[in-house]
Amino acid sequence: MRYFIDISYRGTTYNGWQIQPNGVTVQEEIEKALSTILKKESSILGSGRTDTGVHASQQIAHFDTDHKIDTSQLVFKLNSFLGDSIAINSIRRVKDNVSARFEATSRKYHYHIHQSKDPFKVGLSYYFKPELNVELINKACDIIKGWKNFECFSKVHTEVNHFNCDIFQTKWIQDETNHLFEVSANRFLRGMVRAMVGTLLNVGLEKTSIDDLQLILESNDRRKAGRAVPPEGLYLQEVIYPTDIYLD
Template sequence: MRNIKLVIEYDGTNFVGWQIQPNGRSVQGEIKKAIKEITGEDVNLIGASRTDAGVHARSQVANFKTNSKIPTENLKKALNSILPDDITIISAEDVPQSFHSRYSALEKTYKYFITTKKVAIGRNYIWFVKYKIDFEKLQECAKLIPGKHDFEVFAKKGSNVKNFVCDVKEARWEREDDKIIFKITADRFLYGMVRGLVGAMIDVARGRIEIETFKKMLFEKFNQIKIMHAPGCGLFLEEVKYATSTQKELSSTPQNVIDP
């Protein structure tokens, strides 16, 4: 039995998300179907992140076990030749049996793209915020985020996670012309968490809520204000990091995490 790791780029616009669902196209579903067409096997395809409807990925990671003897380079080419245009396999490689795309992940990085000027070109990859934004306030908010916090307030309901503590390594805003970009790296993310954080910070930056309120959400789980969740189209899964082979054995402790 081989264990194959895929790195995948996708445009989430026309998907219900990563995960197979009763109705609608899912990224997982399309790739599973393509693997079946090539290997004849109905594999268990595990994704590092269960990205939501409309959310994009520059490097989603997934793995599956197979008895197929097809070399990984040929497998990659075969998959790309039959997959729809909105999914591209960037790489395929044989990895140790212990590798699990979700449980072995050490950290993940997401970026959220905002434009303050309405755009037609690329509108499926960015959130148009029509409010006047105080960029300094965004930065003040972001500075509070790194560290271990309980992020339940920012998450969406509907996952069966019990532990809401995430360890955020980095959180910062950058500005490029009319674009504002939020970058966040953490060991794990809760369902809807990045979109909740972005929505709340925009609420602060447009003057709808006080930065003190945001602080209370973050440090005291204050939940008396309804959080705005930024739309999926602006969110990109940028990177999933694993221990390199020179590092100690890959972690294999299930973390039971659902992603943004």
């Protein structure tokens, strides 16, 4: 039987989502807790990886078990085992052939920026003081939304078959001294959102024109795009699946 776990985590103290030999990861912590509770070696597969320092309001992962479980009890036990920076929100049974990674139809990311020094946002938002031309940024967002190939925003030496993504929504919202960038797509490349935000900041600073952005996108060259902004402002916000995959 297969189950989906809905997870939130603060990524500040973790070396990303995916298990690796040189640091503690979110996946590792959840697998340890799950294996202890189920008294059986249990592995999980997430909807995608998040890098060191990146957070998730909603990450989805699946695991398999030989028998039906009490999901509410398992949520309670997992939350008791896990530290304060990881929360299990829900567990739902799904069809046995459904993958948390491959069946997702949409993923949404948020990037948070604050322009006034705030000790309560350290590690959770990017402190960036300069004023930004938000109207110009949103014009750039419209161009990005209509684009397809995002190789210019991808980390180099990434093992993918292609660099095409279907962008469903891009918008930049300013609220007093805070900024929020929201982007949703069917898939994302490694480092894509952080490079995208870095480029949009250059647009907002009027260092990169709309015409320049068009040339950057056409170039397929990561070196021509903006820098990757720090990880602390980035959140995997939402992962969407077809409703018919759920069995409860």
